[in-house]
Amino acid sequence: xxxxxxxxxxxxxxxxxxxxxxxxxxxxxxxxxxxxxxxxxxxxxxxxxxxxxxxxxxxxxxxxxxxxxxxxxxxxxxxxxxxxxxxxxxxxxxxxxxxxxxxxxxxxxxx
Amino acid sequence: xxxxxxxxxxxxxxxxxxxxxxxxxxxxxxxxxxxxxxxxxxxxxxxxxxxxxxxxxxxxxxxxxxxxxxxxxxxxxxxxxxxxxxxxxxxxxxxxxxxxxxxxxxxxxxxxxxxxxxxxxxxxxxxxxxxxxxxxxxxxxxxxxxxxxxxxxxxxxxxxxxxxxxxxxxxxxxxxxxxxxxxxxxxxx
Ligand SMILES: Nc1ncnc2c1ncn2[C@@H]1O[C@H](COP(=O)(O)OP(=O)(O)O)[C@@H](O)[C@H]1O
Ligand SMILES: [Mg+2]
Numbered sequence: 001x002x003x004x005x006x007x008x009x010x011x012x013x014x015x016x017x018x019x020x021x022x023x024x025x026x027x028x029x030x031x032x033x034x035x036x037x038x039x040x041x042x043x044x045x046x047x048x049x050x051x052x053x054x055x056x057x058x059x060x061x062x063x064x065x066x067x068x069x070x071x072x073x074x075x076x077x078x079x080x081x082x083x084x085x086x087x088x089x090x091x092x093x094x095x096x097x098x099x100x101x102x103x104x105x106x107x108x109x110x111x
Numbered sequence: 112x113x114x115x116x117x118x119x120x121x122x123x124x125x126x127x128x129x130x131x132x133x134x135x136x137x138x139x140x141x142x143x144x145x146x147x148x149x150x151x152x153x154x155x156x157x158x159x160x161x162x163x164x165x166x167x168x169x170x171x172x173x174x175x176x177x178x179x180x181x182x183x184x185x186x187x188x189x190x191x192x193x194x195x196x197x198x199x200x201x202x203x204x205x206x207x208x209x210x211x212x213x214x215x216x217x218x219x220x221x222x223x224x225x226x227x228x229x230x231x232x233x234x235x236x237x238x239x240x241x242x243x244x245x246x247x248x249x250x251x252x253x254x255x256x257x258x259x260x261x262x263x264x265x266x267x268x269x270x271x272x273x274x275x276x277x278x279x280x281x282x283x284x285x286x287x288x289x290x291x292x293x294x295x296x297x298x299x300x
Contacts (some may be wrong), residue, residue, distance in 0.1 A: 011298040026217075033192070034218045050113060053297045080298045 001025050003067045003090050006046070006097075010064050010104050012069065012092035014078055018061060020090030020106065023066040028105045030098050041065050042086045049099050052076045067091070071098045112185055114224025115149065115213075120211050122151045123233050129155030129207065133241040134233075138226070139296045140215065141148065141249040146195070147213040147220070147295070158201040166199060186211055193220035220255035222297035227283035229277055234258055238271055244283065246290040254286035 001097060013097035014021070026044030031037050032051050040060055040091050041047055043064040051057060052074055067090040070076055076091055094101055114116050119136065126134045131153035141147040158166065169184045184207075187197040195212035213220045226244075233240055240258070247253040261279070262270055269275070293298025 035192075050237065052113070053218075055218050055296070059218065077297065077299070079297060 002050070003092075006105075006108065007067075007090070007092050009108055010094060010096075010101070012094050013083055015070075015091045015093050016084045016089065018083065019085045019089050020067055021080060027068045027109065027110065028102060030102060039051075048101055049075060050098075052080055054080045054083050056080065057087055057089055060084070060089045061087050069094055069101060071096060071101055112189065112221070114222050115189070116224030116226045116229045118182075118189060118211075118221075119149065119151070119184045119226065119234065120229045122186060125182055125209075126151065126153035126155050126207065127237060127240065129153060129235075131141040131155035131206065131240070134241070135245070136230075137245045138223075138291075139247050139249075140291055142215070142294055143249060145215050148182070149211045149213075152206065152208040153208075157197075157203045157205050157207055159203050163199060163201050167197075170273050172201055183209070189205045189213075189221055190257070193217040208275065216276070223287065223291070223295060225279045226287055230283055231280050232257070234279070235271055235276065238269070244286075244290075246286050248290045248294055252290060256283060 002021065003023050003025060006025055007021065015033040024044055025046055028048065029041040029045040029095045031066060032049050033050060034055055037047065037059050041063040046067055046069060047060065047064045048069045048071060049063040050071060052070055056068055057080060071094055073093060073095045081091060117126045118263045123134060133154050139148040148240065160227060166183050167187050169181050170227040188211055190197045190211040192195065194217050196216035197211045199207065199209050230244055231240065242258040244256040258270060288300045
């Protein structure tokens, strides 16, 4: 499934507009310690995090995750959004919490 | 905690709980050392050496309302996660100095967050308290805010007035931008 379809099915808000919606999703990774995510997230994963500073864009570029989802309706700083757009990364926002997003992802993506 | 201004709020609440009448906050950046330093100095009741030894232990709170105190342990964890450290100097009856350092470029360094909002919140909920904020970057320049100075200038007018508070918030925001823009990657300047 592509990021775009996933975003539509979960009614996620596209904070970065059209950027990065074409990437293929391979699974889900949820963690907030960026140094840990750097060495554990897998290419194509949806990455769920409550961290919203500009470093998440750097980590997303490095790990080649398919997109970033911020849970619980968190606000994301403008610098982060601008950088994500430049780098072609989608940042999506959900009103659900991390567990809720994972559960929905499971029903859509399996395992 | 997601940003440093929330940690700062916690540390300021400790000083207020310790009956400080004056609190000074310093935020320094040193681009050569790649270090961010946050210092909170108060003239509150201070701590005995034995108490100081235990302060980083979350189960060593002096609160009666609950059994764990996490303000200092969490701030320490955030500093250490970014290759920094937290130190506390304290003297019973004199006051306390809490210093946290962070490696600026460390990927897990939390962003500054809304320091202006934290300061304004503290001023509004403690109108008698003298609050100072100093910002400085190693390149040059510095910024200073003092609630006592503002109070003196205002005379009869209250520092809690909506216009004054709005001015203070903008003034601090500007100070953050002009000192730390280009130094801390989260600052939009
Ligand atoms: N600035 C301070 N002055 C005096 N005592 C302090 C100060 N900061 C912390 N303490 C002491 O350290 C304890 C732990 O602080 P903290 O970790 O923030 O947890 P809490 O505030 O929830 O108790 C406090 O309960 C207090 O006894
Ligand atoms: Mg506390």
